[in-house]
Amino acid sequence: MATSTGISWRKDIDGAFEEARKTGRMVFADFNAAPL
Amino acid sequence: MAEFLDKDAVPVKIHIKEQPQVFERFGAQWTPTLVTFDADGKEVYRFEGFLPADDFLAHLYLGKAKGAFARKDFAEAERQFLEIVERHPRTATAAEALYWSGVSRYKATGDASALRKTAEEFRTRYTDSDWAKKASVWAS
Numbered sequence: 499m500a501t502s503t504g505i506s507w508r509k510d511i512d513g514a515f516e517e518a519r520k521t522g523r524m525v526f527a528d529f530n531a532a533p534l
Numbered sequence: 535m536a537e538f539l540d541k542d543a544v545p546v547k548i549h550i551k552e553q554p555q556v557f558e559r560f561g562a563q564w565t566p567t568l569v570t571f572d573a574d575g576k577e578v579y580r581f582e583g584f585l586p587a588d589d590f591l592a593h594l595y596l597g598k599a600k601g602a603f604a605r606k607d608f609a610e611a612e613r614q615f616l617e618i619v620e621r622h623p624r625t626a627t628a629a630e631a632l633y634w635s636g637v638s639r640y641k642a643t644g645d646a647s648a649l650r651k652t653a654e655e656f657r658t659r660y661t662d663s664d665w666a667k668k669a670s671v672w673a674s
Contacts, residue, residue, distance in 0.1 A: 505539050507547040511556055514546040515575045523610075524601050525571040526543040526594070529562035531550045 538598055571598030578604045592618055593629035603634065608642035630636070631661035633669055650674050 508514045511527060518525045539545045548556045556664035560577075570579040580592060591669060615635035619628045636652025638647075641659035650671035656666035656672075 505545055507545050507617070509547060509549075509552075511546050511560075512546060514544045514557060515571070516572070518544045518573045519575070521544070522573050524573060524598065525542040525575070526539055526546045526597070527543050527569045527571065528545070529550070529557055529560070529567040529569070530547060531565040 538576065538594060542598060560614040568597075570601060572593075572601050572604055576604070588622055589625045589627065592622035594630070595604065595622075596627050596631055599631065603638060603641075606641075608638045612638035612642060626663070629656075629663035629665040632660065634654070634663040636669065636672070646672075 507528070508517070511525075514525045514527070517523070548562075550557055557563075562569070564582050566584060567580065567582045569577055572578050579593075581593050581601040585593065595614065598613050599618065602608075602611035602614055612635050615638060616632040618631035619635065622628055632652065632655060636649050636655075639648035639652075648651050649669075651667040653672040656663075656669045658665050
């Protein structure tokens with residue numbers, strides 16, 4: 499996971515979808531060019 | 535910002551140089567592109583471009599509210615849309631949230647007066663917004 503501003507960001511979108519499906523949460527995806 | 539991203543969403547950051555194929559897969563053509571998906575992976579909201587914090591948060595929560603709307607939890611969607619209007623009243627997104635709060639209430643109750651009341655609100659708030667124009671057809 500990448501961490502910035504206190505948030506634990508995943509880097510694998512399919513892993514994020516899987517986690518969201520299991521937990522009933524949404525996925526918030528930040529497509530960015532700024533340094534991680 | 536962290537409350538939504540920690541509690542209600544799985545945050546994922548995709549860097550254009552590291553994962554250009556993921557940009558291609560989701561049609562992200564500019565940075566930043568922020569996309570909200572529901573728990574089933576269906577896209578419910580997207581916006582592009584940098585915004586100051588207050589505007590960014592309003593969009594973030596609009597995505598969350600759109601998720602409630604997409605799963606047909608219209609009472610919850612209305613509550614969330616109105617919360618955006620209350621907490622981020624000076625953002626452009628607030629006008630969109632006000633519009634969708636009326637739609638959500640109508641969807642939840644089947645009562646068309648919810649749309650008329652929203653149109654009336656737009657007579658005094660966000661009067662120059664496109665959302666006020668869209669709501670104007672609901673006015674009696």
